[in-house]
Amino acid sequence: MDVSVILPVVNETFSLRKTIEIINNTSSSFVKEYIIVICKFTTKDSIAEINDLKKDFPGLIKVHNQIKPYLGGALQEAFQIAVASHIILMASDLETDPWLVEKLIQEELNFEYGIVTASRWIRGGSFKGYSKMKLILNWIFQKMISLLYLSKLTDMTYAFRIMPTKVMQSICWEELRHPFLLETLIKPIRLKIPVKEIPAIWEARIEGDSQNTFLRTFSYLKIAVKARFQSIQSITKD
Ligand SMILES: Nc1nc2c(ncn2[C@@H]2O[C@H](COP(=O)(O)OP(=O)(O)OP(=O)(O)O)[C@@H](O)[C@H]2O)c(=O)[nH]1
Numbered sequence: 174m175d176v177s178v179i180l181p182v183v184n185e186t187f188s189l190r191k192t193i194e195i196i197n198n199t200s201s202s203f204v205k206e207y208i209i210v211i212c213k214f215t216t217k218d219s220i221a222e223i224n225d226l227k228k229d230f231p232g233l234i235k236v237h238n239q240i241k242p243y244l245g246g247a248l249q250e251a252f253q254i255a256v257a258s259h260i261i262l263m264a265s266d267l268e269t270d271p272w273l274v275e276k277l278i279q280e281e282l283n284f285e286y287g288i289v290t291a292s293r294w295i296r297g298g299s300f301k302g303y304s305k306m307k308l309i310l311n312w313i314f315q316k317m318i319s320l321l322y323l324s325k326l327t328d329m330t331y332a333f334r335i336m337p338t339k340v341m342q343s344i345c346w347e348e349l350r351h352p353f354l355l356e357t358l359i360k361p362i363r364l365k366i367p368v369k370e371i372p373a374i375w376e377a378r379i380e381g382d383s384q385n386t387f388l389r390t391f392s393y394l395k396i397a398v399k400a401r402f403q404s405i406q407s408i409t410k411d
Pocket residue numbers: 181182183184185210211212239242243244245247263264265266268351382383384385386
């Protein structure tokens with residue numbers, strides 16, 4: 174087993190570097206490549222940091238300039254170019270704790286055909302610096318989705334996971350914005366790919382701003398309902 178670590182970047186510099194350095198220190202024997210996805214909004218500072226990283230980690234950094242828009246577009250294209258057996262989906266803003274990558278990989282070693290995903294809601298997980306209002310709505314939303322899918326999973330919107338590359342490459346993806354993060358879990362669930370959760374502590378970023386808007390949370394429901402009832406044939410590329 175080896176991994177392609179996907180890191181979308183808009184305005185991260187030291188957070189991106191720290192992410193890669195920690196993964197390199199804890200899991201380098203598994204990492205085949207870091208796929209850094211940039212777009213036309215990626216800042217000059219971020220590009221400069223990426224160029225330094227290319228020098229510091231020769232042969233390991235693949236930079237992809239996305240064609241499709243937004244975060245979903247960035248990740249869809251990254252899935253397509255990944256060459257390792259597994260994909261690690263995470264962010265470069267330190268809201269996905271790089272110290273947990275080692276654990277994701279270890280868990281996946283015994284669960285190769287399934288998905289191991291991080292949860293902030295199971296015992297041992299938590300949120301630091303999340304507003305009360307967002308927390309309540311997040312909880313309600315998680316309950317709605319797990320009910321809709323008759324699933325015991327507790328955190329289906331936190332996109333911090335390890336997944337088999339072939340499965341991700343065989344699915345027809347739709348969402349271009351942040352709801353893509355939910356789509357990448359619910360479509361594999363429809364395909365009966367087993368999913369296991371491990372606890373994670375989410376901490377608000379200290380660098381840059383989120384590209385997500387709170388109101389968009391509601392558009393996650395659209396893909397949740399659609400993917401729940403669409404045919405299996407229409408989920409896969411076949
Ligand atoms: N290449 C690329 N990266 C993006 C895009 N949008 C967001 N990202 C990156 O993807 C990661 C996650 O995006 P955020 O906007 O922080 O979203 P989030 O953490 O899911 O949402 P919040 O809970 O609101 O912070 C960050 O590292 C962003 O820089 C995009 O359009 N293109």
